[in-house]
Amino acid sequence: MNRELATTLQSLHPDAFGWALHCSDGDYGRAEEVLQNAYLKLVRNQLQPSGGSTVKTWWFGVIRFTAMEEYRKAKFRSSFLGKLISQLVPDSTAEGDPSPSRQLELNEEGTYLRSLLQQLSPRQAEILHLVFYQDLPLSEAATVMQISLGSARQHYERGKQRLRELYQPNNEPLPL
Amino acid sequence: MNDPDPLRELFQRQRAAVRESAPAWTQRYLREQPAAPKRRRITWVVGFTTAAACLLITTFILKPSGSPSAADLTSLPSLLPPTATNESVIPLTASVIPNFESTTDFLLPQTKPVIQIL
Numbered sequence: 001m002n003r004e005l006a007t008t009l010q011s012l013h014p015d016a017f018g019w020a021l022h023c024s025d026g027d028y029g030r031a032e033e034v035l036q037n038a039y040l041k042l043v044r045n046q047l048q049p050s051g052g053s054t055v056k057t058w059w060f061g062v063i064r065f066t067a068m069e070e071y072r073k074a075k076f077r078s079s080f081l082g083k084l085i086s087q088l089v090p091d092s093t094a095e096g097d098p099s100p101s102r103q104l105e106l107n108e109e110g111t112y113l114r115s116l117l118q119q120l121s122p123r124q125a126e127i128l129h130l131v132f133y134q135d136l137p138l139s140e141a142a143t144v145m146q147i148s149l150g151s152a153r154q155h156y157e158r159g160k161q162r163l164r165e166l167y168q169p170n171n172e173p174l175p176l
Numbered sequence: 177m178n179d180p181d182p183l184r185e186l187f188q189r190q191r192a193a194v195r196e197s198a199p200a201w202t203q204r205y206l207r208e209q210p211a212a213p214k215r216r217r218i219t220w221v222v223g224f225t226t227a228a229a230c231l232l233i234t235t236f237i238l239k240p241s242g243s244p245s246a247a248d249l250t251s252l253p254s255l256l257p258p259t260a261t262n263e264s265v266i267p268l269t270a271s272v273i274p275n276f277e278s279t280t281d282f283l284l285p286q287t288k289p290v291i292q293i294l
Contacts, residue, residue: 010201017198018191032199085219107193113186132187160183169182 008055009042015134019060022129023067026114030070038066053143057136060144064126116166124159127152 009016017035024030041047041062049058076082117125123145130141142152 013201014195014198015191018194021194035199085222107190109186110190110193113190128183129187132181132184133191163183167183167186169186 005049005055009039009059012056012059016059016063018133019129020063020067022126022133023064024070026110030067030074034063034067034070037070038063041066054140056134057140057143060130060134060136061146064144116163119166120159120162121155123147123155124162127155128159128163131156 016038017031020034020038021028021031024034038059047062049055053061117128120128126145127138127141130136130144131138134141136144138152138156139149141156142149145152147155
C-alpha cells in the first residue's frame with residue numbers, strides 16, 4: 001500500500017469507525033472487527049481503490065460490504081452448527097483485548113438516536129447517517145450504498161421527514 | 177443542505193462522541209500480518225471428519241434394505257408358517273388354470289374390441 005493511501009485512511013479512521021458502528025447496529029465490538037477486517041483486505045492486496053470515486057466513498061463501500069460479511073458470519077455462529085463448532089473449537093477472537101472504551105454504549109443520546117434510526121428502513125437510516133453524520137453529498141452516498149441518485153434522494157427525503165416526526169429535541173429520550 | 181438543522185446537530189454531536197471513543201489509529205492496521213486463520217482451518221477439519229464418519233456409518237453399520245446378508249437368507253424358511261412348505265405351494269402355470277392357454281393369457285386377457293368398424 002502506498003504512503004498516500006495510508007495517510008488518507010488514517011485521517012478517515014475515526015469517521016470510518018463511525019460508519020462501521022452504524023453498519024454493525026451500534027455493536028462496538030463488531031464494528032472494531034469490521035474495520036479490522038476491512039484493513040486486512042487492504043494489507044492482503046485484495047482491494048484497490050477504484051478510479052471513479054473518491055477514496056472516502058470507495059472505503060466506506062468496502063466497510064459496508066465487510067459489515068455485511070460479518071453479519072452473515074454472526075448469523076452462522078448463532079445457528080446450531082455454528083454453536084456446535086464453537087463448542088468444539090473455542091473462538092480465539094473472543095479472547096482478545098477488551099474494547100478501549102465502552103462510553104458509547106452509555107451515551108444516552110447515541111442510544112436515543114439509534115432507537116430513532118431503527119424505526120426507519122435500513123436504507124433510510126444509512127443515507128441519513130452518510131449525509132448528516134459523514135457530510136457526504138447525496139451522489140457520493142448513493143455510490144457508497146450502490147443505488148441510483150434518484151433512489152437515494154427518495155430514501156433521503158422520506159427518511160428525513162420520518163425522523164423529524166419522531167425526533168423530540170426537548171423531551172427525554174424515548175424508552176427503548 | 178448545510179443549514180442549521182436539529183437533526184444534523186444531533187448526528188454531529190454523536191459524531192463527536194464516537195470520534196472520542198473510536199479505537200486509536202495504529203500503524204499495525206496496515207503493517208501487521210495477522211496470524212493464520214486457525215479457526216477456519218479447524219472448521220474445515222471438523223467438517224471433513226464429520227462427513228467421513230457419516231459415510232462410514234452408512235456404509236458399514238446401516239445396511240441398505242435391498243441387499244440382505246447371507247444370515248438373513250438362511251433364516252428365511254424358519255420364518256414361514258408350518259403349512260407353507262415347498263410341497264404345498266402350487267406353481268401358477270397354464271396346467272392348473274384351464275381357462276388360460278398359456279401364462280401370457282394370464283397377463284393379457286383376451287377381450288373383444290369395443291370399437292367396431294362399420
